[in-house]
Amino acid sequence: MSSTSAATVAAGKNPIVLFGPSGTGKSTLLKRLFEEHPEEFGFSVSNTTRKPRAGEVNGKDYHFLTRDQFIKAIENKEFIEHAEFSGNMYGTTIRAVRDVAEAGKTCILDIDVQGVKSVKGTDLGARFIFIAPPSEEELERRLRSRGTDDEASILKRLQTAKAELEYGKQPSACDIKIVNDDLEGAYKALVGFIFGNSQE
Numbered sequence: 001m002s003s004t005s006a007a008t009v010a011a012g013k014n015p016i017v018l019f020g021p022s023g024t025g026k027s028t029l030l031k032r033l034f035e036e037h038p039e040e041f042g043f044s045v046s047n048t049t050r051k052p053r054a055g056e057v058n059g060k061d062y063h064f065l066t067r068d069q070f071i072k073a074i075e076n077k078e079f080i081e082h083a084e085f086s087g088n089m090y091g092t093t094i095r096a097v098r099d100v101a102e103a104g105k106t107c108i109l110d111i112d113v114q115g116v117k118s119v120k121g122t123d124l125g126a127r128f129i130f131i132a133p134p135s136e137e138e139l140e141r142r143l144r145s146r147g148t149d150d151e152a153s154i155l156k157r158l159q160t161a162k163a164e165l166e167y168g169k170q171p172s173a174c175d176i177k178i179v180n181d182d183l184e185g186a187y188k189a190l191v192g193f194i195f196g197n198s199q200e
């Protein structure tokens with residue numbers, strides 16, 4: 001919950017955490033939020049051990065770290081979440097989230113349940129929004145119709161979804177649960193929560 005001190009993030013810029021099973025529509029909702037409020041919100045810059053690609057700028061596209069630096073940061077508990085993909089490490093630091101607030105924007109985090117638990121252990125003062133599907137059947141339909149995942153990936157996402165839905169049922173899991181049934185209604189609920197609670 002967001003009862004922890006927010007003294008270390010800029011006033012009124014407490015991070016917003018969106019979580020919920022893959023395919024519930026988090027990216028769809030966030031895309032619209034960023035389009036309609038481009039100055040208001042930002043994503044944190046991730047850390048990675050992968051080599052920069054041509055044109056990528058350190059500190060803008062990613063914070064590029066050596067493997068040793070990355071491991072040291074893990075040991076120092078600097079990460080909200082981190083994972084390894086294809087031999088490279090990726091992660092989000094508490095520092096990177098604070099940077100967004102200090103740049104005058106509200107940081108939006110789209111993370112999994114492990115990340116949610118981790119943010120709850122910080123003093124970022126985040127607010128948590130659980131995006132739920134109307135049903136597991138509809139979730140499966142959306143994952144299939146999205147056309148971005150193979151069968152194995154879809155099954156894995158559906159399996160993970162069960163645990164995420166269980167977690168989301170706990171009253172302390174989030175500040176608001178939004179069922180993304182009708183997209184328009186879900187978006188209105190999202191904006192209502194974000195601005196309704198923060199413009200005091």
Ligand SMILES: Nc1ncnc2c1ncn2[C@@H]1O[C@H](COP(=O)(O)OP(=O)(O)OP(=O)(O)O)[C@@H](O)[C@H]1O
Binds near residue numbers: 020
């Ligand atoms: N309310 C809705 N009604 C019907 N389809 C929707 C709705 N919201 C999103 N979708 C569709 O469902 C699919 C999954 O949405 P999206 O990719 O935004 O999910 P996600 O939660 O961001 O998933 P991931 O965690 O894997 O990134 C997309 O094809 C999207 O167009």
